[in-house]
Structure formats: structure tokens, C-alpha cells
Amino acid sequence: MDVINEPVPTSVLLDDPKKLAPSIDKRSSVTIQSSSTDTTSTTGKTAHIRNDRHWFKDDMGRTLILRGINVCGSSKLPTSPHPGSTHVYDESFWDHTNVSFVNRPFPLDEARQHFARLRSWGFNVIRLLVPWEALESRRGHYSEDYIDYLRDLITLMQEYDLFCFIDPHQDTWSRYSGGSGAPAWTFEVAGLDIHAFKDTGAAYVHNTNASSTDPPPMVWPTNYTKLACCTMFTLFWAGDTFAPNHKYDGESIQQLLQSSFINAFQHLASRLQDLKPVIGFEVMNEPASGYIGMPTLKEFDPITNLIFGDAPTPLQSFALGEGLPQKVGVYVKSWPFPTKRSHGRIMNSDKVSAWLPGHSCVWRKHGVWDIQNEKPVLLQPDYFAKHPAESRPVDFYADFYMPFVNKYAHAIQSVKSSYFCFVEPMANEKSPVLTEKDHHDNMVFAPHWYDLNCVFYKKFDGKMTHDVQALQNGGNVLTATYFGINGVRKNYRGQLKNIKQNGFDNMGDKPIIFGEVGIPMDINDRYSLKTSDFAQPIRFLDAVIYGMEANLLNYALWNYDVCNDNEFGDHWNGENFSIFSLPLGPASKSTDVSSLASIDSPQAPDLNQGGRVLDAALRPFAPKVAGTPVKSQFDLRQKSYTLEFKPFDQVKMKELRTLGYQVDDKTSMQTEIYVPNYHYQDIPVDIQASHGQCQYVPEEQVLFHRFTPAQVKDGQTVTITLQPQTKDSPAKCVCM
Incomplete structure (x- = not known):
């Protein structure tokens, strides 16, 4: 892929925009860099996973x-x-x-x-x-x-x-x-x-x-x-x-x-x-x-429970387990409700007990239900809805x-x-x-x-x-x-x-x-x-x-x-x-x-x-972000991906440093984006970044992005996009 310089917006502060020189990696990767920035990017193994509030973090604070x-x-x-x-x-x-x-x-x-x-x-x-x-x-x-x-x-x-x-x-x-x-x-x-x-x-x-x-x-x-x-x-x-x-x-x-x-x-x-x-x-x-x-043991709530096939009520379940045959409802799929009662059938006609010899229903023992005239009767329908003692x-x-x-x-x-x-x-x-x-x-x-x-x-x-x-x-x-x-x-x-x-x-x-x-x-x-x-x-x-x-x-x-x-x-x-x-x-x-x-x-x-x-399962995303993610979205139809993130400001960097993160390591400002060859192999890719530099290494399925504090002001958002090149998009990797 050819790499061509584009005019740099005035919002990006560089010592000399003319120093924004492209380079082409002989391994088919593409790089575009700003002045005085190290272009060597490697995907190192993550040593530990920590967290800072609701974000997972690596040792660099990314x-x-x-x-x-x-x-x-x-x-x-x-x-x-x-x-x-x-x-x-x-x-x-x-x-x-x-x-x-x-x-x-x-x-x-x-x-x-x-x-x-x-x-x-x-x-x-x-x-x-x-x-x-x-x-x-x-x-x-x-x-x-x-x-x-x-x-x-x-x-x-x-x-x-x-x-x-x-x-x-x-x-x-x-x-x-x-x-x-x-x-x-x-x-x-x-x-x-x-x-x-x-x-x-x-x-x-x-x-x-x-x-x-x-x-x-x-x-x-x-x-x-x-x-x-x-x-x-x-x-x-x-x-x-x-x-x-x-x-x-x-x-x-x-x-x-x-x-x-x-x-x-x-x-x-x-x-x-x-x-x-x-x-x-x-x-x-x-x-x-x-x-x-459960507010009542007379039935299960069909809104929060799946009632399908043989569907004994709680009381019927107790009775069946104690060896009492019961005619239970059989439910089938329906619409607009998920299921409906189709018919009934007799279960446990052989009067088998679900309890081991010497045991009987634990809930009958605790007075939840009993058998009267060979029929199950609920004694405490709301037994499980409240603390029995309180x-x-x-x-x-x-x-x-x-x-x-x-x-x-x-x-x-x-x-x-x-x-x-x-x-x-x-x-x-x-x-x-x-x-x-x-x-x-x-x-x-x-x-x-x-x-x-x-x-x-x-x-x-x-x-x-x-x-x-x-x-x-x-x-x-x-x-x-x-x-x-x-x-x-x-x-x-x-x-x-x-x-x-x-x-x-x-x-x-x-x-x-x-x-x-x-x-x-x-x-x-x-x-x-x-x-x-x-x-x-x-x-x-x-x-x-x-x-x-x-x-x-x-x-x-x-x-x-x-x-x-x-x-x-x-x-x-x-x-x-x-x-x-x-x-x-x-x-x-x-x-x-x-x-x-x-x-x-x-x-x-x-x-x-x-x-x-x-x-659908394989899609670009940024496993390591040198800041706080704002957007990470893949459009399968267009095969386009957008990452937006806010680099940490000096206050946050100081906080992370105090917490033991290695924020002064240059890798802490490197973002890594997984770019699956399943979608992008052997096709030219248009990559754009609002700040910093990008390096795409297809054989590692990784797009690296690096920046220096001088390139991004506090509060600014970095935007990185990638998509297949089309007839209307020039063959460029652009750092805007």
C-alpha cells in the first residue's frame, strides 16, 4: 500500500509539519509518524490485569x-x-x-x-x-x-x-x-x-x-x-x-x-x-x-418462569414427590404468550417417592403442606415469601x-x-x-x-x-x-x-x-x-x-x-x-x-x-487503549471500524502513577487495535488518525497507534478509523 502525506490540521501541534514523513515497512506494514516519535511498536504480553474503578487496566495504566x-x-x-x-x-x-x-x-x-x-x-x-x-x-x-x-x-x-x-x-x-x-x-x-x-x-x-x-x-x-x-x-x-x-x-x-x-x-x-x-x-x-x-405456592409466575411440557405447580410437585399421582398441565409453545396449556396427564401413577428410604418431603415436615383425604393441601401458601420467625x-x-x-x-x-x-x-x-x-x-x-x-x-x-x-x-x-x-x-x-x-x-x-x-x-x-x-x-x-x-x-x-x-x-x-x-x-x-x-x-x-x-464474531476492537475509550464500533456491512478515546490528562496520569501504574513507560501511550485478517487480508486498507501515528502490521493482525503528550492537548479526543479502500478513497494511510 502506498503511504502519502496529507496536510496536517492546525489543531495538531508539531514542531514542523514537513517532518511528518511516511515510511513503508518491508513486511507490508504501513507507518505514518510525526516528528521525534519512536516508530518501533511491539505487542507485548499483558503481565497482569488490574482495575481502576470500572475499567480493567494493564500495568501501564492502559x-x-x-x-x-x-x-x-x-x-x-x-x-x-x-x-x-x-x-x-x-x-x-x-x-x-x-x-x-x-x-x-x-x-x-x-x-x-x-x-x-x-x-x-x-x-x-x-x-x-x-x-x-x-x-x-x-x-x-x-x-x-x-x-x-x-x-x-x-x-x-x-x-x-x-x-x-x-x-x-x-x-x-x-x-x-x-x-x-x-x-x-x-x-x-x-x-x-x-x-x-x-x-x-x-x-x-x-x-x-x-x-x-x-x-x-x-x-x-x-x-x-x-x-x-x-x-x-x-x-x-x-x-x-x-x-x-x-x-x-x-x-x-x-x-x-x-x-x-x-x-x-x-x-x-x-x-x-x-x-x-x-x-x-x-x-x-x-x-x-x-x-x-415466591408470593404463593399455588402456581409459578409464567412471566418470570418458563412453563413448558409437563408443568406441575409447586404443590403438585410436593405431592408427586411424596408418591401422590397428580394430573398436571402439559404446555406447548404459543403466541403472543410463550406457552399455553394444551392438555393434562396423570403423572406418577406408580406412586413412587422422590425421597430416599427413611426420608420424606422436607417441606411437609416444616408445615408448608399436608395430605388430607389423600389430596395435597397448602397450609402456608406464602411460606417462602417471608421469614418464618420474623x-x-x-x-x-x-x-x-x-x-x-x-x-x-x-x-x-x-x-x-x-x-x-x-x-x-x-x-x-x-x-x-x-x-x-x-x-x-x-x-x-x-x-x-x-x-x-x-x-x-x-x-x-x-x-x-x-x-x-x-x-x-x-x-x-x-x-x-x-x-x-x-x-x-x-x-x-x-x-x-x-x-x-x-x-x-x-x-x-x-x-x-x-x-x-x-x-x-x-x-x-x-x-x-x-x-x-x-x-x-x-x-x-x-x-x-x-x-x-x-x-x-x-x-x-x-x-x-x-x-x-x-x-x-x-x-x-x-x-x-x-x-x-x-x-x-x-x-x-x-x-x-x-x-x-x-x-x-x-x-x-x-x-x-x-x-x-x-x-460477526471476528471484528476489530482495541484490546489496549492509551486513554479512556469513548467509542469502539465495527460496521460489518461496511467493514469499517472507529475507535475514539481521550488520552489521560496530567491529573489522571498523576493518579495512576500514585497507584503504581507504569505510566512513564513509552508503551503506556501505545494503543493496539486487533485487525482480523479474516476481513482485511490482502485488501488495501484506508487508515486515518486524528493525532499521533499509526503502524499496521497485517501478519500480526495489529494496528498500533502512538502519540506524545505534545501532540494531544488535555481534553482532546483521538479518533482512529479503518476501512477497505474504495474507488472514491485514495490509497492512503493518513495522520490528519
Whole structure:
């Protein structure tokens, strides 16, 4: 590409505008520099991640923008003895004491290939799924071989400048209640029989229910309204309050469960504390409240809960678990409401108990309900809405969740004080409130967001979307409906803005990273999987990430799953979200794994192979900004990118220097922009910067920008743009 000088505006102060001389790098990079500025730019590895208020920072004080990926969906499942796919069933499924998660997310001999791919795709942080079951499938015994595997895996991340945080992942409590997370022994200490969940409707477990003779299939979130999940979460968070008489070996069930969970992840923290890539620990993925706070046990609120398939009411769930047959409603998808009652059917005609021998319903024991004339009767419909001893309304987050968060954060940070603690509500919900009494050190708000309407119906055409967030809060369906692709973008941008602001309002000026965002690939009757035409999923994901960029948000996509295939998706409950779908052996035949030893190695030609929706997922962004970001936006249609930031003024520089940041290092004034070759390889690029100089190095997929204090006055904004050259744009790299 030719590099041609342009007239320099008078607003840019230079000793001599004539000294603004271009140079052409022999490696096809382009540079345009101002006087007396060092043009040597290198992308060094980030030593640490810190934070200054709500911005993540590197050691130089530069603002970090995190683009992450969840690794991975299949990590919810063990590698042995059960084969680890929820559509597969054999008797080994019930062997929960000899479980191994070694090689989740992938074998070590494949790790370099995957990390090289993720790094070449621009990701700089991994949300690493580690279910409680993977650490402690037998109570009190930690899986040291799995932890050894994790240490080896995370050690490799450092070679690729990848960071990670540990996600104690769960969905609907456990694999044995239709999701993932907690080990099976937690049901045993609560008195529940995992073998009876199918007959009693206590859980819908894909492994045991996936057959042609079963009722219509349900989606896994419906387990949040089932007996097993609701009971376990209620006991975990509030057993001392709502089930004070329920103990195990004389110990409070709440204290037993909570201390076991905390001890397991504190042990993991102690084993990983010397590994630089680990920046912190999440508290718990999407913490559900169980029955806590329900105003009545007569029914579940269809606005805040997914009522689908077999849908017993809370009272019916109690009765079914106690061996009483019940006629329950069966719900199907509908419009404008998500579901409607289709018919009823008798469940548990064999009168099976969901409780282990010698145990009975914990809620019947505590006077919540009883059996009269062989029928279930509610005695205290609002039992979980108020403190039984105090008769005051309960608040799940304030009364139960945050006290646990405080204990967990203290335990993790007692191992390493610099660890971040990532806190989240359920997906799309408001953040918990942190008071002066709560733990504040290194806390991060890590919410999740999905277009729940599109995810549930598995449809997206860009013509109409709904603000589910507003509808759940009582909004009008007309004002919560958006039309056209621009309406989609406006809808998503607004929802994410609300969650971001709510986080600031409730948790203070703390960093935010959306721990999960993503789209299902099997939308529109699996059209893309059948035809390999991913145009609609690309538009869908582009709109989601546009909303993130418009709000300057950090995020981690859900997900990168090496087990994904078109037929069974992520191999977990029918989900198909992975941006990668390609079965790999120990090493791809066309990839020399030894050549992927570092991010500076030449890119293997097939790293994009297996990628899905990469048009939207791979986009320019500025992982390191020498100032405060004002705008970071990619236009997929035009393939144009704009970064605006305000360099730190002298007051801020002094503050950062006092806090120990190396702001006097010349690298502190270097901004780095990831420029994916996926979009820009072998095409001329028009790059413009309002101040300073740029250097584009395509083989490293990086655009460097440097400036000196003399070039930018306090309060000025630096604007950098890049876009493909057109017939109307001259072949220039311009420093205006």
C-alpha cells in the first residue's frame, strides 16, 4: 500500500509539519509518524490485569477491552465413566462416585491448536467452566488429577497471552436434575433419590427421558420449576431459614452445602494461585433462588418462569414427590404468550417417592403442606415469601445471596488478594445490591444476556424482536416490539444499557463483563445447518455484539466447543451455540502443532476451519487503549471500524502513577487495535488518525497507534478509523 502525506490540521501541534514523513515497512506494514516519535511498536504480553474503578487496566495504566469466549459447553459433562453426551444413556450414567472430567474442555495435546485459533480470532480472555462435580464427585475428596490437568492447560494459555477466570458452572443445580454443576451426593445429604426423578417429575433429565415414548420434550430451564432443583437451591441458600430441622449428621444442611462448595473452590484457588493467566473466580453461574421469595405456592409466575411440557405447580410437585399421582398441565409453545396449556396427564401413577428410604418431603415436615383425604393441601401458601420467625418479606439477593458472596469472596481472596470475584444474577436480571457491609474489593459485575424470545422459539429473521426485559417488568407488548434490523440493534443496545446502568447503580463503579452472550446456530428450523448458509445467524450475532460495542462492554461469547457437531450441537440438552464445529484428532493433518508455540508464530492456514459466524464474531476492537475509550464500533456491512478515546490528562496520569501504574513507560501511550485478517487480508486498507501515528502490521493482525503528550492537548479526543479502500478513497494511510 502506498503511504502519502496529507496536510496536517492546525489543531495538531508539531514542531514542523514537513517532518511528518511516511515510511513503508518491508513486511507490508504501513507507518505514518510525526516528528521525534519512536516508530518501533511491539505487542507485548499483558503481565497482569488490574482495575481502576470500572475499567480493567494493564500495568501501564492502559484501558483493557476484554473479548472473551466460554470454554466450553461440553465441560458440563464428564469424560468417564459415562460418555458425556446428554442424548446418550447407559447404566454408567448413575455411577457418580468414579467421575472424571480430565480432558474437559479438550485434551492437552490439542490445546495449542485451540489456543492458537482463539488468539488468532482476537480473544484475550477465557471463561473456563469448572463444575463443582468435577472437583468433588465424592464428598470431601478432591479430584487432584483433574486439577493437575487444569494446571497444565492454564499454563499453556500464558504462551498465547490468554487470561482466564474460573466459572463454577451450574444449570438447574446438577446433571442429575437436568443440568450441570453439583455432585450427586448433594441430593443424598438432602434426602432425595436421583433414580426417582423421572417417575415423580422432580426433574427432566435428558439422558433418562430422551425416548420416543416420553411426553413432548422440554427445554432444560423448565427444571428451575421442578422439585429437585427448587428444593436444592432453597436448602443451599436458605436451609437455616426455611428448613431449620433438616440436618445431616447433626449439621445444618445449608452450612454443609455452602461450606463444601466454598472449600472446593478455595482448594482449587490454592492449587492455581501461581498461574498468571488466572485472574479470578466467579461465584456461581446463574444462581437460582428456588422457592425463595415466591408470593404463593399455588402456581409459578409464567412471566418470570418458563412453563413448558409437563408443568406441575409447586404443590403438585410436593405431592408427586411424596408418591401422590397428580394430573398436571402439559404446555406447548404459543403466541403472543410463550406457552399455553394444551392438555393434562396423570403423572406418577406408580406412586413412587422422590425421597430416599427413611426420608420424606422436607417441606411437609416444616408445615408448608399436608395430605388430607389423600389430596395435597397448602397450609402456608406464602411460606417462602417471608421469614418464618420474623414475618417480614424476604429478599433473595440481600438476605441469602450476598451473605454467601461475602463468605466466598473472602475465602478465594484469602488465597490471593488480587483475584477478582465475578458476581452475577440469573440471565437478563438486575444486579444484586452491594451495601457498605458487603465485600467490595476486586468485585466484578458479570451478568448474562440473551434474546430469550429468539432462543426459546429458535427463530430470527431480523424483521421483529421483543424486549423481553421490559415485558418481564410489566411493559407493554407494543412498546416492547421492534421492527427491522435497525430495530433489532436498537432493542439490544437498550437492554444492555439498562443492565450496565443497573450494575453501576447497585454495585458501584466496578468493572463489568458480560459472562455469557451468544446465539443458537440451529435457528429457523436448522436452516443454516442444512444449507451451510449462515446469513441469518451472522446478522443475529452482529446485532448482539453491536449492542455490546455501543455500550463499551466487555463480554465472553457462549461458546467454543470442540465436541460440537450439526446433529447434536454442543452435546448438552440439545443446545447448539458453539462458534466452532469441527471434530479434531490429536493434531490436524494440515497443522504443525509445534509451529503454534506462541502467538508470534506464523498462522497455520486452517485456523479458521470449523469456524461459524466468523463474519460477526471476528471484528476489530482495541484490546489496549492509551486513554479512556469513548467509542469502539465495527460496521460489518461496511467493514469499517472507529475507535475514539481521550488520552489521560496530567491529573489522571498523576493518579495512576500514585497507584503504581507504569505510566512513564513509552508503551503506556501505545494503543493496539486487533485487525482480523479474516476481513482485511490482502485488501488495501484506508487508515486515518486524528493525532499521533499509526503502524499496521497485517501478519500480526495489529494496528498500533502512538502519540506524545505534545501532540494531544488535555481534553482532546483521538479518533482512529479503518476501512477497505474504495474507488472514491485514495490509497492512503493518513495522520490528519
